[in-house]
Amino acid sequence: MKTYEGELEVYWEQGWEGRIEYSLYVKGASKPIFLESGQHLTIYNPGGGILWEGRLEFVSRKNEQHNLPYGIWSDTKQKGLSYLQWMEWFAHKPPYLATLEIEG
DSSP states (O other), X not given: OEEEEEEEEEEOOTTSTTBOEEEEEOTXXXXXXXXXXXXXEEEEOTTSSEEEEEEOOEEEXXXXXXXXXXXXXXXXXXXXXXXXHHHHHHHOSSOOEEEEEEOO
């Protein structure tokens, strides 16, 4: 199992028209680590306690919307959480710290 510590981020590139990918920014890494279903994520609140922890299981956001002041969007969200809540955590400034565990 590989474990990475870093910051949550919404990743996008020019030409994606506001679509984002959920990722973990790891200092010193050459590229972000994109989050995928099956990985284990722990998100920490500013005080160092656990804000959320669990196995990632991305599902369609269907008609859910967010009201963040950014023109970003994703087709997916974490199962069991609202799209707004999931997007808020990834767009939070300063970024939330997180640990990502990947099998293999």
